[in-house]
Amino acid sequence: MILDAQPDIEVVAEAADGEQAIEAVAAHRPDVLLLDVRMPVLDGLEAARRVCADYPDTKVLMLTTFDIDDYVYDALHAGASGFLLKDVRRDDLAHGVRMVAAGEALLAPSVTKRLISEFAARRPGVARRPHRLLDQLTAREQETLRLLARGLSNAEIAAELTVSEHTVKTHVSNLLSKLQLRDRVHAVVFAYEAGAVVAGEG
Structure with missing residues (x-):
């Protein structure tokens, strides 16, 4: 709902689990895939690895409830272009999707330093x-x-x-x-x- 309300963003598919997310990427080839770290059937980290390996033109943005956490490191290592916390503001969510779609990394320099x-x-x-x-x-x-x-x-x-x-x-x-x-x-x-x-x- 948040993303669909943006005039420059189109939600082409939704998925209930990691496997469906990969299938949706194969079918629609989106610019950005927004993945939850914790998903049923296939978790978001493994889905990120597969998408980044098989569909390099699709940028992956991870959602997590954790700020500094192994999940975040693993997501970046899998090829994700950044992460957002689940309590992110609406405007920041849309801005994050735009940044990643443009080929930018989502982490601000201060966050990058602290995280890595x-x-x-x-x-x-x-x-x-x-x-x-x-x-x-x-x-x-x-x-x-x-x-x-x-x-x-x-x-x-x-x-x-x-x-x-x-x-x-x-x-x-x-x-x-x-x-x-x-x-x-x-x-x-x-x-x-x-x-x-x-x-x-x-």
Whole structure:
């Protein structure tokens, strides 16, 4: 009802469980799939993994009752482009769908920093040796990745590196392409898992 009331958003299908959600994506190829983490038959996390793997043009937005929670980390790791809490305001829900449809990550920089730092700290077994893919990045792109992973916005990264915001956007676009990542949220996840940054560092 909330989304259908928006003039620029069309709800093409609804699903009662994860399996139905995947079938709906196959039939309608929506721009955005809004998934509950907890769903019957097939949970939202597994549905997200399958949709992100099989239908990469469909962006996945997760709904959860938890803020900092393993479900959120797993959803992002599965390929979701962000998450919303179930008590989100109507306007924020519609805005979130628009953001994800446009290819943006839904997490604000401050939330990204808090979220990823929390999960990286919970996973002490993650390898800290630099990932080989990091070698594909230029020195500036690697620095951009580290600053992005610490929760800085493009404007803040630009100020830190003394470059224009347009240059930062180019660096972010290049590193996403080279690392084959969906968006900046997944760049943050990659940065921590690859050892480019360490939780609490900086």
